[in-house]
Amino acid sequence: MTEKAVGIDGKAYWKAVIRLTVSLLVIWFAVSFGAGILLRGWLDQFHIGGAPLGFWFAQQGSIYVFVGLIFYYCTAMRRLERKFGIKG
């Protein structure tokens, strides 16, 4: 339990967090629901190796992007915390 830190601009920090969260969720939606479901039919005309691209996104690609998204979020949040003087 720490004392309420003085001088942290909580509102500006939260705004920055929301901006980051929304942009990452857009990517999250685009690779799974977008590439893997809604645009699959169109994407399937392209291939990655021997797999149709839309099918590949649904069974492989989206998962790799998910992992990348979370780790990017961790570093971006760390940067934000430093910028706003927050000790996580």
Next chain:
Amino acid sequence: MDWTLTWVFATFALYIGIAVWARAGSTNDFYVAGHGVHPVVNGMATAADWMSAASFLSMAGLIAGLGYGGSVYLMGWTGGYVLLALLLAPFLREFGKFTVPDFVGDRYYSDAARVVAVICALFVSFTYIAGQMSGVGLAFSRFLGVDFNTGIFVGMGIVFFYAVLGGMKGVTYTQVAQYCVLIFAYTVPAIFISLMLTGNPVPQLGFISDIKGEGVSMLQKLNETVTGLGFAEYTSTNKTMFDVFCITAALMFGTAGLPHVIVRFFTVPRASDARLSAGWALVFIALLYTVAPAVGSFARLNVISSVNETTYVPAAAYDDESAAITERGGTPSPAWFANWEKTGLVGFDDINGDGLMQIRGPAAPDGLDNEVTINNDIYVLANPEIAKLPDWVIGLVVAGGLAAALSTAAGLLMVISSAISHDLCRRTFFKGMSDKTELRIARVAAAGAVVAAGFMGIYSAKLAFVAQVVAFAFGLAAASLFPVIFLGIFWKRMNREGAIAAMLTGLVPTFAYIWHFKLGAGKASTASDWFLGVSPEGIGFVFMFVALVVGIIVSLMTKAPPQDIQDLVEDIRVPGTRSPHGVADAGMLPVD
């Protein structure tokens, strides 16, 4: 089957050893492992907690049968971790208590809200755990020649030992060991099969490679093979796009709302560790989940090419008879088929009496009937034998399946016992209870839950809802728990009235819809009877939306939450600033 026994004994001894080493001394140890678990370790434990007997044994086979349709599980059960990391886990850790109902009850300053959350958590967890226990019973009865019920008793004994003694601390470290066992057992056969089929040792790459020595891609060949036998194309599905969308979303939001997954993020030291831990959890989960579609497609191709149109040879005197058939110029059915026929997982019925085994789909071009039945689990279980791997690997797969079932069961037990000892006893009915008494009750509750789960496993064949765990657990978690937790963090104005209204509008219609179409009067109905064409597996997503809207409207029509609550929400948004706030923390102070 001697190797199987050796592996099962060795791994069980390991789990018990860990349990003795990691005993819990306080409720803080028992519920959240003292908030002291390293993020990578917690990631691994979360992966084992998450991947159940069904993920390990059945998912690859499910995908093998469904083709593209199986993608809903792959995206749904991994994409939920992005939601957990970005929307829930770090904030709930910053909140600093023990359980999901703790958050719901304190954030919405209401014991009624707490009790509704407890009901959701208990129903979801019991549905889920019964499946794990019956999985343990099946593994024992099929592979060790032990009676189904005895198998469940052995499983109960093991879980009892480390969950009751060690609580979350014991569960965490056994889950780490269980993850290692299950991932090794899963990937080793997959690597060999990928190598055999495509020449590439990495299954994820083999999945998109050409068949070894042929100029055609593995997926293309699979498509041609299955359509040639009258099945639907592998890279297609018969579900509508909207339904695929809803099921994927329900599984994602359900994953994020499952109590036994959320509490794993309470065990790390800080909010930033919770984020990192979610990333590691997904890495460890993705290791299995990106291999599974490869295993499924390889196995479908292998099973068809090694069984179809071969001459059936029964297990008795397999060697002599198969040699005789080869001599006559025929192809005998493979040895693994004869071996697994004993377990009832594969079967052959010679409908046209020609002695050959025909695998055919519903639209077979030559009009022949299908004569071969194949259980989904066989695709993982028989893999080592199809790849001609040594006996010890085959035994390892059974130990891996047991590890997956036991680790998930233990995680669920922790939710059930804390719901009773912490949320109901300490936080709702006997508020002045001491830590020591609570720890004793927690142990008794865990013990009682083990016994209850075991009996649900034994009677699982009679409890029809157990088979619908995917629809029930994920649908209810998505529709009832996710909206209130999410709004509780991201919308300060959300109040008690809105929360209770949202939970009930999520819980009741979702439950009724799934019950009606899976077990009740609408059991025989077709897709055209479904609401908006959404299957029971995907309905949780629809009602989650309704719940969000209802929660917001009811909140706006009623009084804003007290200042203490609004201060609490500001605190959990900014790491390291959490301090106690009157009403919000009256029942229990946050633990650092």
